[in-house]
Amino acid sequence: MSANHVSVFAPGSVGNVGPGLDILGLAIAGRGDTVHAEWHTGGALVVLDAGHPELPTDPSRNTAAIAAAAVLRRAGIARGIALRIEKGLPLSGGQGGSAASAVAGAVAANLLAKAALDTAALLECAMEAEATVAGRHADNLAPSLLGGLVLVRSVEPMDVIRLPIPDHLRVVLVHPAQQMKTRDARAVLPDVVSREIALHQAAHVAAMVAGACLGDLALLGRGISDRIAEPARAPLLPGFAEAQDAALAAGALGGSISGAGPTAFALVEDDAIGARVLAAMTAAYTEAGMPSQGRIARVDHHGAREV
Amino acid sequence: MSANHVSVFAPGSVGNVGPGLDILGLAIAGRGDTVHAEWHTGGALVVLDAGHPELPTDPSRNTAAIAAAAVLRRAGIARGIALRIEKGLPLSGGQGGSAASAVAGAVAANLLAKAALDTAALLECAMEAEATVAGRHADNLAPSLLGGLVLVRSVEPMDVIRLPIPDHLRVVLVHPAQQMKTRDARAVLPDVVSREIALHQAAHVAAMVAGACLGDLALLGRGISDRIAEPARAPLLPGFAEAQDAALAAGALGGSISGAGPTAFALVEDDAIGARVLAAMTAAYTEAGMPSQGRIARVDHHGAREV
Numbered sequence: 001m002s003a004n005h006v007s008v009f010a011p012g013s014v015g016n017v018g019p020g021l022d023i024l025g026l027a028i029a030g031r032g033d034t035v036h037a038e039w040h041t042g043g044a045l046v047v048l049d050a051g052h053p054e055l056p057t058d059p060s061r062n063t064a065a066i067a068a069a070a071v072l073r074r075a076g077i078a079r080g081i082a083l084r085i086e087k088g089l090p091l092s093g094g095q096g097g098s099a100a101s102a103v104a105g106a107v108a109a110n111l112l113a114k115a116a117l118d119t120a121a122l123l124e125c126a127m128e129a130e131a132t133v134a135g136r137h138a139d140n141l142a143p144s145l146l147g148g149l150v151l152v153r154s155v156e157p158m159d160v161i162r163l164p165i166p167d168h169l170r171v172v173l174v175h176p177a178q179q180m181k182t183r184d185a186r187a188v189l190p191d192v193v194s195r196e197i198a199l200h201q202a203a204h205v206a207a208m209v210a211g212a213c214l215g216d217l218a219l220l221g222r223g224i225s226d227r228i229a230e231p232a233r234a235p236l237l238p239g240f241a242e243a244q245d246a247a248l249a250a251g252a253l254g255g256s257i258s259g260a261g262p263t264a265f266a267l268v269e270d271d272a273i274g275a276r277v278l279a280a281m282t283a284a285y286t287e288a289g290m291p292s293q294g295r296i297a298r299v300d301h302h303g304a305r306e307v
Numbered sequence: 308m309s310a311n312h313v314s315v316f317a318p319g320s321v322g323n324v325g326p327g328l329d330i331l332g333l334a335i336a337g338r339g340d341t342v343h344a345e346w347h348t349g350g351a352l353v354v355l356d357a358g359h360p361e362l363p364t365d366p367s368r369n370t371a372a373i374a375a376a377a378v379l380r381r382a383g384i385a386r387g388i389a390l391r392i393e394k395g396l397p398l399s400g401g402q403g404g405s406a407a408s409a410v411a412g413a414v415a416a417n418l419l420a421k422a423a424l425d426t427a428a429l430l431e432c433a434m435e436a437e438a439t440v441a442g443r444h445a446d447n448l449a450p451s452l453l454g455g456l457v458l459v460r461s462v463e464p465m466d467v468i469r470l471p472i473p474d475h476l477r478v479v480l481v482h483p484a485q486q487m488k489t490r491d492a493r494a495v496l497p498d499v500v501s502r503e504i505a506l507h508q509a510a511h512v513a514a515m516v517a518g519a520c521l522g523d524l525a526l527l528g529r530g531i532s533d534r535i536a537e538p539a540r541a542p543l544l545p546g547f548a549e550a551q552d553a554a555l556a557a558g559a560l561g562g563s564i565s566g567a568g569p570t571a572f573a574l575v576e577d578d579a580i581g582a583r584v585l586a587a588m589t590a591a592y593t594e595a596g597m598p599s600q601g602r603i604a605r606v607d608h609h610g611a612r613e614v
Contacts (some may be wrong), residue, residue, distance in 0.1 A: 023510040153514040153529065161517050161526065191502055198505035198535065202512040203330040207460040209513045210468050213520030219468065222460065228505065 005038040006111045009307045010104035011147070011300040012089045013096035014171065015140040015259035018224035019204040021189075022135075023152045025096070027143035027300035028171055031088040033097060034307065035064050035104035037112045040080035045069050051085035051101075059083075063098045063129035064105030070125035071106050075115035083108070092179040094259035099140030102129035107145070107304045119145065120158040127155065134182045140259060147303030149212050163212045165299055169220075170274040172247065172266040173258060174281045174294035176239055185260030188232045197227045217269055221253025224267070230256050237261050239288030243281040250280035271296060312345040313418045316614045317411035318454070318607040319396045320403035321478065322447035322566035325531035326511040328496075329442075330459045332403070334450035334607035335478055338395040340404060341614065342371050342411035344419045347387035352376050358394035358408075366390075370405045370436035371412030377432035378413050382422035390415070399486040401566035406447030409436035414452070414611045426452065427465040434462065441489045447566060454610030456519050470519045472606055476527075477581040479554065479573040480565060481588045481601035483546055492567030495539045504534045524576055528560025531574070537563050544568050546595030550588040557587035578603060 011032040017024040033051070040046055047057040047065050059065035064085050072081065083105060089097035106126045110117050117125070126141045134140075142150040142160040153159040193201075204223045211220030234240050240257065247255045247266035251273045255266030264281065268274045274296035285292040318339040324331040340358070347353055354364040354372050366372035371392050379388065390412065396404035413433045417424050424432065433448045441447075449457040449467040460466040500508075511530045518527030541547050547564065554562045554573035558580045562573030571588065575581045581603035592599040 019509065020513075021509075022506050023513070151510070151513050151517055153510050153526075159514075159529065161514060161521075163517060164521075189502060192499045193502060193505050194499055195497060195535065198500050198508055199329050201505055202326065202328075202509040203458070203460050205509040206327075206330070206458050206512045206516045207466075207468065209516045210458055210470060210520060213517060214468075214471075219460075222466065228502065 005036065006108050007034055007036045007307050008104045008108040008111065008304055009034045010100040010107065010144045010304040012100050013140045013143040014265050015096055016229055018208060018254060018256045019201045019226040020139065020208065021226070021229045022137040022139050024205060024208065025139035025143040026149045026171065027147045027303060028173065029298040029300040030295070033088055033100040033104050034086040035101065035108045036084040037068065037081050037108035039112070040082035043078070043080040045072070045081050047083050047085070049084040051087035052091060054091055061132070063102040063133065066129035066132060067102040067106040067126045068109035070128045071109040071115055071117060072113060074117065074121060074125060075113055077113045077115065081109060081112065090175060092181055093175055094180060094257065094261045094263040095173065096140035096144055096259060098133045099126070099130055100144045102126040103141055103144040103304050105129070111306060123158050123160065135186060143303070145304050147301045148299060151209060163209060165212050166215050166217060168270055169217065169299055170268045170271055171297045171299065172252070172268055172274050172277045172281065172294060173263055173297060174243060174278065174285065174292050175263045176285050176290045176292040178262045180236065180261040182260040185233055188236065189229060190232060193228055200227050217253055221267060224254030224256055226256050233257055233261055239285040239290040240264055242284040242288050246280040246284035247277050250277045252277045312343065313415050314341055314343045314614050315411045315415040315418065315611055316341045317407040317414065317451045317611040319407055320447045320450040321572050322403055323536055325515060325561060325563045326508045326533040327446065327515065328533070328536045329444045329446050331512060331515065332446040332450040333456045333478065334454045334610060335480065336605040336607040337602070340395055340407040340411050341393040342408065342415045343391040344375065344415035345389050346419070347389035350387040352388050354390050354392070356391040358392035359398060361398055368439070370440065371408040373436035373439060374409040374413040374433045375416035377435045378416040378422055378424060379420060381424060381428060381432060382420055384420045384422065388416060388419065397482060399488055400482055401487060401564065401568045401570040402480065403447035403451055403566060405440045406433070406437055407451045409433040410448055410451040410611050412436070418613060430465050430467065442493060450610070452611050454608045455606060458516060470516060472519050473522050473524060475577055476524065476606055477575045477578060478604045478606065479559070479575055479581050479584045479588065479601065480570055480604060481550060481585065481592065481599050482570045483592050484598040485569045487543065487568040489567040492540055495543065496536060497539060500535055507534050524560055528574060531561030531563055533563050540564055540568055546592040546597040547571055549591040549595050553587040553591035554584050557584045559584045
C-alpha cells in the first residue's frame with residue numbers, strides 16, 4: 001500500500017437472484033474487476049486503460065471513472081486521478097461486471113483520497129455509474145461492495161441488509177456464447193403486473209431471505225420462483241429453459257437468470273452436486289445448439305478490498 | 308381432556324402485516340376464539356352455539372363448522388360432531404376472528420376424531436372456511452395455528468414458515484368503532500400494480516423477514532411500508548392515517564392496518580413505548596371523531612391449543 005497508489009478488487013455477483021429483481025444480489029468468489037488508482041498531475045480524472053477494447057476510456061462513460069469522480073466530488077477533492085482497470089468479468093454477461101468496476105472505482109478513489117465515505121455513500125457514488133448502464137439499482141453493487149447475500153430494501157435512502165448465508169452453498173454459473181445488453185433485457189420487463197404476481201414475488205423473495213437467515217437451503221431454493229423477469233427474458237435466451245430444467249433434475253436447489261443474463265445460475269448444496277449440475281446445464285445448452293462455459297463458485301464473503 | 312369432548316383455543320392475529328398482504332401474519336396473545344367439540348349422535352355436524360347473534364349456526368356457513376367438516380371428510384370419518392363456539396374476537400374487526408374460529412374448529416375436530424392431520428392439511432381444511440369470507444389466504448390462519456410470525460410462501464402447495472420473533476416485541480391494537488367487511492376491503496384492492504410497486508412490496512416484506520430473523524426490530528419497522536393494500540383501504544378508514552402518524556411520532560417501529568381493518572396496529576419495542584403509542588393512537592382517533600378501544604399485546608408464541 002502506498003499513499004500515491006491503491007489497487008482495489010471487487011467481486012462479480014449474481015444480481016436479481018431468482019424473484020429478487022433489482023433487490024437481491026449474491027457476491028461470487030473468484031472473478032472480479034480490479035481498479036488501480038493513482039494521483040494524476042493534470043487535475044482531471046483520466047482512464048489510462050479501460051481493461052477491454054469495447055469499454056470507453058472517456059471518464060464520463062466509464063463506470064469505474066464515473067464512480068471514482070462521484071467519490072471525489074462528494075469528498076470535495078479537486079485533484080486528478082488516473083485509473084487503470086483490469087476486467088476479470090465478461091462484458092454483458094450478467095455477472096455484475098459493470099457494478100464490480102464501479103464499486104472498485106469508488107472504493108479505490110475513497111482510499112486514495114482518504115475520503116472515508118461510508119457504505120451508503122459509496123453505493124450512491126457507484127450507483128451513479130451503474131445508472132448509466134443498468135438503471136438506479138444496487139442489487140449487483142451492494143454484494144460487490146459488501147460480499148455475501150444482500151437485500152436492497154431501498155436505494156433512496158440507501159438501505160442494504162447483508163444476510164447470513166451458509167458457507168457450504170455453491171453457485172453454478174453457466175455463460176452461453178451470447179451477449180445480452182442490460183438495456184435490452186430491461187426493455188422487455190413488464191411495466192405492470194397483476195396483484196397476484198406481485199404477492200407471489202414478495203412471498204418468494206421473503207422465503208429466500210428466511211431460508212438464508214435460518215440456514216435452510218431447501219427453503220432458499222423453494223423461494224427461487226420468478227414470475228416477473230424470468231418469463232420476460234427467457235425467450236431471449238436460447239437454451240436457458242432447458243438448462244434450468246436440467247439443473248433442477250440434477251439436484252440444484254433452484255436457479256434462474258443471473259442479473260440481466262445471458263449467464264444462468266443454479267444454487268447447490270455442495271461441490272459434488274455442483275459438478276453434476278454444471279455438467280447437466282452445459283449439456284443442455286450444447287443440445288440447444290449453444291456453446292457455453294461454466295464454473296462452480298463459492299460465495300464471496302468479503303466484498304471489495306484493497307489488493 | 309376426554310375422548311368425547313375437546314376444547315381448543317386459537318389466538319387472534321394481525322394478518323397482512325404491513326406490506327405482507329395475504330402472506331405475512333402475526334399471532335396476538337390474549338384474545339381468541341374457543342371451539343368445544345363433542346360427538347353428536349345425529350350423524351351430522353351441528354353448531355349448537357355460534358358464539359354471536361350475527362354468526363350463522365348453519366354448518367355450511369359457519370367457519371368453525373366448515374373447517375371441522377373438512378377435517379372429518381379428509382380423515383374419512385362419518386360420525387356427527389356438535390360444536391359450541393366462544394367468540395373472544397370481534398366480528399369484522401381485522402383481528403383474525405374468522406380464521407381463529409376456523410383453526411379452532413379444525414384442530415378440535417382433528418383431536419376429537421384422532422385424525423392426526425399435519426399442519427399443511429389442517430391449514431387447507433381451515434382455508435376452506437376462510438375462503439368463504441376472505442378468500443384463499445392463510446396469513447391469519449397460519450399464525451393462529453402455529454403462533455408467532457408466519458410467512459406464507461404458497462397455499463398451493465401449502466408452505467408456511469414460522470419465523471423467529473424477539474420476545475420483547477409488543478403489538479398495539481386499536482379498534483375504532485366501525486366494522487369493515489373483509490369482502491368490501493378486498494374489493495378496493497388494485498388488480499394490477501406497477502412493477503415499481505411490486506418490487507417495493509417484495510423488498511419490504513423481505514426486510515421485515517430479515518429483521519425478524521436477525522432480531523433487528525428497527526429493520527422490522529423499516530420494512531413496514533405497504534403500497535398496495537394500505538393506500539387502497541386507508542380512505543375507507545376515518546382516523547387511520549392520523550393514528551398511524553401519531554404512532555410513529557410516539558415511537559412505534561411501524562404500523563399499518565390489521566388484516567382488512569378497521570383495527571390499526573403498531574409494533575413497539577416494549578411496554579413503556581406501547582403505552583405511549585396506545586395513548587397517541589387513541590387520541591388521534593378521538594380527534595378524528597372516531598371512538599376507539601385499544602390494548603397492548605404480546606405475541607402469541609404457541610398458536611392453537613387444547614384448553
